[in-house]
Amino acid sequence: xxxxxxxxxxxxxxxxxxxxxxxxxxxxxxxxxxxxxxxxxxxxxxxxxxxxxxxxxxxxxxxxxxxxxxxxxxxxxxxxxxxxxxxxxxxxxxxxxxxxxxxxxxxxxxxxxxxxxxxxxxxxxxxxxxxxxxxxxxxxxxxxxxxxxxxxxxxxxxxxxxxxxxxxxxxxxxxxxxxxxxxxxxxxxxxxxxxxxxxxxxxxxxxxxxxxxxxxxxxxxxxxxxxxxxxxxxxxxxxxxxxxxxxxxxxxxxxxxxxxxxxxxxxxxxxxxxxxxxxxxxxxxxxxxxxxxxxxxxxxxxxxxxxxxxxxxxxxxxxxxxxxxxxxxxxxxxxxxxxxxxxxxxxxxxxxxxxxxxxxxxxxxxxxxxxxxxxxxxxxxxxxxxxxxxxxxxxxxxxxxxxxxxxxxxxxxxxxxxxxxxxxxxxxxxxxxxxxxxxxxxxxxxxxxxxxxxxxxxxxxxxxxxxxxxxxxxxxxxxxxxxxxxxxxxxxxxxxxxxxxxxxxxxxxxxxxxxxxxxxxxxxxxxxxxxxxxxxxxxxxxx
Amino acid sequence: xxxxxxxxxxxxxxxxxxxxxxxxxxxxxxxxxxxxxxxxxxxxxxxxxxxxxxxxxxxxxxxxxxxxxxxxxxxxxxxxxxxxxxxxxxxxxxxxxxxxxxxxxxxxxxxxxxxxxxxxxxxxxxxxxxxxxxxxxxxxxxxxxxxxxxxxxxxxxxxxxxxxxxxxxxxxxxxxxxxxxxxxxxxxxxxxxxxxxxxxxxxxxxxxxxxxxxxxxxxxxxxxxxxxxxxxxxxxxxxxxxxxxxxxxxxxxxxxxxxxxxxxxxxxxxxxxxxxxxxxxxxxxxxxxxxxxxxxxxxxxxxxxxxxxxxxxxxxxxxxxxxxxxxxxxxxxxxxxxxxxxxxxxxxxxxxxxxxxxxxxxxxxxxxxxxxxxxxxxxxxxxxxxxxxxxxxxxxxxxxxxxxx
Numbered sequence: 001x002x003x004x005x006x007x008x009x010x011x012x013x014x015x016x017x018x019x020x021x022x023x024x025x026x027x028x029x030x031x032x033x034x035x036x037x038x039x040x041x042x043x044x045x046x047x048x049x050x051x052x053x054x055x056x057x058x059x060x061x062x063x064x065x066x067x068x069x070x071x072x073x074x075x076x077x078x079x080x081x082x083x084x085x086x087x088x089x090x091x092x093x094x095x096x097x098x099x100x101x102x103x104x105x106x107x108x109x110x111x112x113x114x115x116x117x118x119x120x121x122x123x124x125x126x127x128x129x130x131x132x133x134x135x136x137x138x139x140x141x142x143x144x145x146x147x148x149x150x151x152x153x154x155x156x157x158x159x160x161x162x163x164x165x166x167x168x169x170x171x172x173x174x175x176x177x178x179x180x181x182x183x184x185x186x187x188x189x190x191x192x193x194x195x196x197x198x199x200x201x202x203x204x205x206x207x208x209x210x211x212x213x214x215x216x217x218x219x220x221x222x223x224x225x226x227x228x229x230x231x232x233x234x235x236x237x238x239x240x241x242x243x244x245x246x247x248x249x250x251x252x253x254x255x256x257x258x259x260x261x262x263x264x265x266x267x268x269x270x271x272x273x274x275x276x277x278x279x280x281x282x283x284x285x286x287x288x289x290x291x292x293x294x295x296x297x298x299x300x301x302x303x304x305x306x307x308x309x310x311x312x313x314x315x316x317x318x319x320x321x322x323x324x325x326x327x328x329x330x331x332x333x334x335x336x337x338x339x340x341x342x343x344x345x346x347x348x349x350x351x352x353x354x355x356x357x358x359x360x361x362x363x364x365x366x367x368x369x370x371x372x373x374x375x376x377x378x379x380x381x382x383x384x385x386x387x388x389x390x391x392x393x394x395x396x397x398x399x400x401x402x403x404x405x406x407x408x409x410x411x412x413x414x415x416x417x418x419x420x421x422x423x424x425x426x427x428x429x430x431x432x433x434x435x436x437x438x439x440x441x442x443x444x445x446x447x448x449x450x451x452x453x454x455x456x457x458x459x460x461x462x463x464x465x466x467x468x469x470x471x472x473x474x475x476x477x478x479x480x481x482x483x484x485x486x487x488x489x490x491x492x493x494x495x496x497x498x499x500x501x502x503x504x505x506x507x508x509x510x511x512x513x514x515x516x517x518x519x520x521x522x523x524x525x526x527x528x529x530x531x532x533x534x535x536x537x538x539x540x541x542x543x
Numbered sequence: 544x545x546x547x548x549x550x551x552x553x554x555x556x557x558x559x560x561x562x563x564x565x566x567x568x569x570x571x572x573x574x575x576x577x578x579x580x581x582x583x584x585x586x587x588x589x590x591x592x593x594x595x596x597x598x599x600x601x602x603x604x605x606x607x608x609x610x611x612x613x614x615x616x617x618x619x620x621x622x623x624x625x626x627x628x629x630x631x632x633x634x635x636x637x638x639x640x641x642x643x644x645x646x647x648x649x650x651x652x653x654x655x656x657x658x659x660x661x662x663x664x665x666x667x668x669x670x671x672x673x674x675x676x677x678x679x680x681x682x683x684x685x686x687x688x689x690x691x692x693x694x695x696x697x698x699x700x701x702x703x704x705x706x707x708x709x710x711x712x713x714x715x716x717x718x719x720x721x722x723x724x725x726x727x728x729x730x731x732x733x734x735x736x737x738x739x740x741x742x743x744x745x746x747x748x749x750x751x752x753x754x755x756x757x758x759x760x761x762x763x764x765x766x767x768x769x770x771x772x773x774x775x776x777x778x779x780x781x782x783x784x785x786x787x788x789x790x791x792x793x794x795x796x797x798x799x800x801x802x803x804x805x806x807x808x809x810x811x812x813x814x815x816x817x818x819x820x821x822x823x824x825x826x827x828x829x830x831x832x833x834x835x836x837x838x839x840x841x842x843x844x845x846x847x848x849x850x851x852x853x854x855x856x857x858x859x860x861x862x863x864x865x866x867x868x869x870x871x872x873x874x875x876x877x878x879x880x881x882x883x884x885x886x887x888x889x890x891x892x893x894x895x896x897x898x899x900x901x902x903x904x905x906x907x908x909x910x911x912x913x914x915x916x917x918x919x920x921x922x923x924x925x926x927x928x929x930x931x932x933x934x935x936x937x938x939x940x941x942x943x944x945x946x947x948x
Contacts (some may be wrong), residue, residue: 001613018815024816056891060711064759066758096706121556173675173676173698173702174675193674194673194674194675195673195674195675195709196650196672196673196675197645197647197752198645198648199675199676201645207712240915242927318743325605329942342683343679343680343683345681346679362756363754363756364755364756364758365754365755365756365759366647366752366753366754366755367751367752367754368647368749368751368752368753369750369751370673370748370749370750370751371673371674371709371710371712371713372597372712372713372714372716372717372748372750373595373750373751374713375713376889377891380887380888380889381888381889381892383887384883384884384886384887384888384892385883387883387887388879388883388884389880389882391771391876391879391880391883392720392876392879395875395876395879396876398544399544399872400544401544419837420651431820431889431891431892432820432892432895434892435820435892435895435896435915438880438883438884439827439877439880439881439884439899441880442876442877442879442880442881443831443834443877445873445876445877446834446873446876446877449869449872449873449876450838450869450873453866453868453869453872456545457865460549475845478841479837479838479841479842482785482837482838482841483834483837483838484832485781486778486781486782486830486833486837487827487830487831487833487834488832489774489777489778489781489828489830490774490777490778490827490829490830490831491826491827492775492824492828493770493771493773493777494770494823494826495768496770497766497769497770497822497826498819499724499819501819501820502819502822503825505820505823505827507821509827529804539722
């Protein structure tokens with residue numbers, strides 16, 4: 001039997017060189033992209049950067065946010081209700097009263113003068129029949145969104161939220177952020193290297209919904225909600241809403257809450273915003289200046305021109321920031337005061353520039369790992385891996401002597417292939433991934449043990465040593481495939497289940513096991529052939 | 544060197560003792576689980592918050608608890624984390640009914656007020672702020688007057704500087720004084736002076752913060768349970784197909800379920816916390832413990848083909864003996880690796896390596912004493928049943944099943 005060693009050696013070397021090259025190349029790439037990399041990286045810098053580290057090792061923030069799509073639906077319903085009212089006014093149709101809209105839709109309360117047939121015609125022409133469904137129940141009609149339209153709006157708002165968050169994160173200058181839609185209404189945000197959760201959450205989570213709204217003539221401000229209600233005789237009219245703000249003492253700068261009665265329809269919203277920048281208020285405190293686009297300026301100019309002497313509320317995220325008296329026609333710019341620190345003002349301009357989120361968001365899950373804990377984990381993980389590997393190596397050499405050395409070489413190659421493959425596919429190394437790495441070594445050795453035990457049995461059974469090796473490899477192969485399939489199968493479920501760090505573990509395990517089929521079966525067999533040459537007659541095998 | 548030289552143990556003679564013993568121990572574990580109202584789930588699954596702080600000197604757990612509770616934050620437990628000389632404290636906060644409360648901010652503020660009273664409100668604490676916040680402050684104040692210099696990029700330069708300062712902090716644990724930060728290589732004297740004037744170094748740092756809402760916790764619990772159950776089913780299917788025998792597949796999965804429940808029960812008795820990584824260990828364990836079983840089964844199949852006339856009992860017994868060295872050696876080596884991980888891998892991986900260690904022992908035991916004997920029990924039962932149904936047929940008791948190749 002002729003043994004073709006040439007191509008087998010070539011293939012092994014090619015994979016080895018490929019792995020090292022892939023790792024080296026990835027290290028260089030990572031250094032090139034890193035803004036904090038030293039100007040002339042040394043070899044050890046490159047080695048340290050070959051693997052992308054997970055948030056748990058390098059530090060960073062992991063957030064899962066939920067978009068409250070109900071907000072977007074409510075806005076949509078409110079817009080439709082306003083539109084219907086406008087149309088009714090134009091055509092002189094009496095439609096009764098419209099209470100504030102909810103996420104489910106809005107209702108129309110017919111009064112005595114309302115003619116149902118006219119109202120029906122109006123609804124048909126003013127509202128899209130594909131989007132809205134009208135349910136006539138006597139004197140109260142329910143207008144609600146149809147399911148496809150509702151789903152489209154929900155989908156739209158989550159997509160818009162992803163886009164907005166991306167803009168804001170980009171403005172923060174985070175390298176390699178992950179911003180992903182996770183399910184219908186969840187968004188995953190991962191920011192490696194950022195370790196300031198409060199600041200990040202403030203920037204990402206602020207809705208940034210700016211509106212400039214007229215304060216009603218009797219709209220206050222009042223010191224309490226009761227006082228405001230009293231001024232209106234118990235209930236505020238439907239076209240008004242109560243919004244909280246604050247009053248600031250110019251001397252002591254102590255804030256007290258106040259309440260405004262604001263017109264429900266905003267004069268101008270953040271959609272008409274062109275730019276925002278940090279400016280100063282009259283106390284020389286940091287404030288945010290904003291500039292409107294042409295459409296916004298036209299609207300704003302009209303409203304301010306018609307309402308000189310009245311108050312205009314600047315509302316941010318449903319809170320009145322200030323409500324100055326309109327002294328004259330203003331067109332394109334304004335200022336938001338609010339006793340900001342320079343950092344807060346800077347953050348707010350960033351939020352306003354990136355556009356408002358379509359809906360409020362809540363944080364469902366937050367994980368922050370500081371850089372020092374990650375550093376500690378790496379040290380401990382590497383130590384455990386090295387010690388674990390050495391223990392396995394020593395045990396193998398003691399137990400199998402020369403064949404044990406063969407296994408050690410195969411395991412070392414396995415480790416190199418694993419690192420190279422992970423660098424090549426740019427997989428993320430996590431702390432459980434380090435555990436996966438060292439477990440892989442423990443499991444990969446199983447293939448070697450299976451083969452070696454088989455060889456011993458064959459030789460014990462009377463086979464010639466050289467033949468025993470070949471038969472041992474051949475017979476153990478089926479079992480090796482079986483054991484690998486089961487473990488990889490479990491790892492696949494693990495991948496499906498896990499969040500970031502656990503996914504990293506699954507990936508490391510699978511790659512390591514695949515590499516071990518190659519090293520234990522192919523490389524190890526080759527090593528036997530290399531050691532004992534191509535002679536068929538070998539006296540004894542050290543195993 | 545050899546552990547066993549052609550061993551001839553009669554494993555099957557003790558099968559009923561082992562099966563009974565396993566049932567009893569697993570039942571005790573399950574009772575403990577029921578008694579304690581389910582597994583001791585960590586914050587990943589229950590929801591709630593877990594904060595780890597590093598202090599510059601010996602922290603006082605009781606005082607920390609009092610301080611945090613005064614700040615209207617409920618506290619489940621305050622305990623030392625990792626080695627005692629690291630001065631780290633793990634704080635657990637039960638789940639909030641409403642999602643979205645910024646607990647780490649509130650707790651940090653409370654701790655600052657109590658342990659660092661000399662800090663003025665709004666002072667920039669080098670131990671509590673990260674790279675990006677420090678960079679933003681440097682850019683805003685511009686102590687090196689980079690903005691005025693031509694060809695300079697203040698944002699990038701200050702970014703590198705902030706990074707090296709925070710890296711130094713990571714290596715030192717935390718800055719004991721601002722001087723330590725000013726002495727970091729690369730910090731210019733002007734910047735050092737700026738640090739001393741504009742920043743402070745508090746007595747603690749937030750190492751990690753996890754805050755999991757009730758929804759995510761529930762999702763993860765369900766996903767974890769499904770992953771375990773589905774991987775059981777996958778193993779059943781694979782072994783069933785590979786060995787073309789319901790008895791092999793079922794026996795392997797019974798052994799597998801036994802391993803999982805046994806380990807889970809033991810975790811419950813020992814109060815091991817079930818975190819995400821521990822569930823990862825369970826799933827790995829499922830793959831691993833089937834390994835041993837498959838190796839034994841492979842050998843049984845091979846020996847059945849070789850010696851068709853031998854009774855099944857002796858074939859199984861011989862197969863276990865032939866693979867015994869391999870089973871002990873592999874499990875021993877993997878166990879060794881897990882020991883290294885347990886003692887050296889750090890606090891986060893301790894639960895993981897503990898479950899792996901238990902799992903390896905149980906998995907090895909079950910593939911020898913449960914999975915293989917169960918095949919015999921099944922086949923004997925089937926033979927008895929078919930003998931009852933058709934008394935004319937020759938007793939197939941103990942014979943290798945014809946279905947398995």
